[in-house]
Amino acid sequence: MPKNARAVRDWPLWEIFIRSDHGLAHKHVGSLHAADATMALQNARDVYTRRNEGTSIWVVRAADITASVPAERGAFFDPAEDKVYRHPTFFTVPEGVKHL
Amino acid sequence: MYTQMVDVEAAGAASDEQRRFDEKLDRGVTIEPKDWMPEAYRKTLVRQISQHAHSEIVGMLPEGNWITRAPSLERKLILLAKVQDEAGHGLYLYSAAETLGVARDELTEALLSGRAKYSSIFNYPTLTWADVGAIGWLVDGAAIINQIPLTRCSYGPYARAMTRICKEESFHQRQGFDVMVKLCAGTAPQKAMAQDALDRWWWPAVMMFGPPDSASPNSEQSMHWKIKLFSNDELRQRFIDQTAPQADALGLVIPDCELRWNEARGHYDFGAVDWDEFYRVVRGDGPCNRDRLRARVDAWEEGAWVREAALAHAEKRTRRA
Ligand SMILES: [Fe+2]
Ligand SMILES: [Fe+2]
Numbered sequence: 001m002p003k004n005a006r007a008v009r010d011w012p013l014w015e016i017f018i019r020s021d022h023g024l025a026h027k028h029v030g031s032l033h034a035a036d037a038t039m040a041l042q043n044a045r046d047v048y049t050r051r052n053e054g055t056s057i058w059v060v061r062a063a064d065i066t067a068s069v070p071a072e073r074g075a076f077f078d079p080a081e082d083k084v085y086r087h088p089t090f091f092t093v094p095e096g097v098k099h100l
Numbered sequence: 101m102y103t104q105m106v107d108v109e110a111a112g113a114a115s116d117e118q119r120r121f122d123e124k125l126d127r128g129v130t131i132e133p134k135d136w137m138p139e140a141y142r143k144t145l146v147r148q149i150s151q152h153a154h155s156e157i158v159g160m161l162p163e164g165n166w167i168t169r170a171p172s173l174e175r176k177l178i179l180l181a182k183v184q185d186e187a188g189h190g191l192y193l194y195s196a197a198e199t200l201g202v203a204r205d206e207l208t209e210a211l212l213s214g215r216a217k218y219s220s221i222f223n224y225p226t227l228t229w230a231d232v233g234a235i236g237w238l239v240d241g242a243a244i245i246n247q248i249p250l251t252r253c254s255y256g257p258y259a260r261a262m263t264r265i266c267k268e269e270s271f272h273q274r275q276g277f278d279v280m281v282k283l284c285a286g287t288a289p290q291k292a293m294a295q296d297a298l299d300r301w302w303w304p305a306v307m308m309f310g311p312p313d314s315a316s317p318n319s320e321q322s323m324h325w326k327i328k329l330f331s332n333d334e335l336r337q338r339f340i341d342q343t344a345p346q347a348d349a350l351g352l353v354i355p356d357c358e359l360r361w362n363e364a365r366g367h368y369d370f371g372a373v374d375w376d377e378f379y380r381v382v383r384g385d386g387p388c389n390r391d392r393l394r395a396r397v398d399a400w401e402e403g404a405w406v407r408e409a410a411l412a413h414a415e416k417r418t419r420r421a
Contacts, residue, residue: 035410
């Protein structure tokens with residue numbers, strides 16, 4: 001291993017979210033390493049918007065994200081499972097009735 | 101379909117988790133970073149994705165060699181943008197590998213110490229400007245054929261990285277082909293330069309798809325895991341079928357006297373590949389292996405103070421905030 005190679009810890013990991021100009025919300029596009037938020041923004045611009053993919057960038061330290069647990073997916077999302085009446089298609093509309 | 105697992109750990113736990121994993125593969129649902137996965141699947145992916153990332157990074161060197169000597173300002177800008185894209189590809193892929201629980205540090209270390217492999221094509225030298233054309237046309241062309249199926253691979257972050265990469269690769273291939281078009285329409289020495297580049301890059305490009313299926317022992321498992329969707333030989337054939345007519349259009353001759361269209365097969369037949377050369381280069385004895393690694397090690401060492409200073413600066417600002 002070359003000298004110095006392990007002298008410095010990895011820069012922290014940042015998750016990158018980009019909004020394109022089509023009225024969509026910010027979307028996760030990937031991650032990168034940077035020493036601080038300013039550098040993360042600059043790097044995100046160079047890595048993820050070389051072809052005008054975005055008009056706004058959010059950077060979030062990966063360590064600051066709390067995510068749901070995949071293994072608990074079943075129980076966690078269970079409350080939404082049995083409420084089919086939340087979808088309009090649950091209800092039958094009488095023949096000929098419009099604008100519902 | 102259930103395939104015998106190669107690692108003991110997973111075989112022992114032919115568990116609910118394993119069944120759920122297999123089911124997802126069958127239904128074409130992507131596997132995501134925090135999902136349960138067999139250890140051998142994870143390891144294979146780390147190896148494959150990081151090798152791929154290393155290839156993008158080392159791949160900047162042969163072309164970087166020509167940035168200052170490109171024949172016009174426009175060509176310089178185009179080549180600069182192309183090489184910058186390759187850096188981006190390396191970064192997308194390192195990020196994808198990191199979602200599997202390896203640190204960037206470890207991946208860098210594996211490359212710099214010579215333990216990790218990268219595509220052997222980048223151990224060939226770029227002797228003339230025509231080589232930049234041949235690389236874009238053939239090497240990026242082969243990469244596209246390799247990578248398009250991977251946009252549908254089973255591991256989500258890898259598939260998404262490949263989607264971004266494939267969108268950018270078409271520009272790479274077109275700009276390379278354009279260099280060849282201009283050279284072939286030029287003076288006799290310019291055309292000869294294009295032919296010479298094709299002569300040197302053709303076989304290494306054909307080798308980019310890896311050893312023949314008969315000598316590719318891990319392929320079957322990878323295909324079951326859907327991190328490889330077509331065999332090496334299938335992809336190689338596709339490359340040759342696509343590229344041969346392009347060489348005709350340029351008026352160049354592919355250096356393979358057995359290359360001819362086979363009406364019955366609906367494919368081009370082609371001559372034997374020198375696999376000894378391939379293994380020699382993979383093992384480290386290609387024309388530029390030492391140079392390439394040296395360049396990466398130097399870049400890493402010369403950048404050490406920058407990495408250190410940036411981190412110290414960020415920490416100081418956090419303390420003051
Ligand atoms: Fe690339
Ligand atoms: Fe490329």
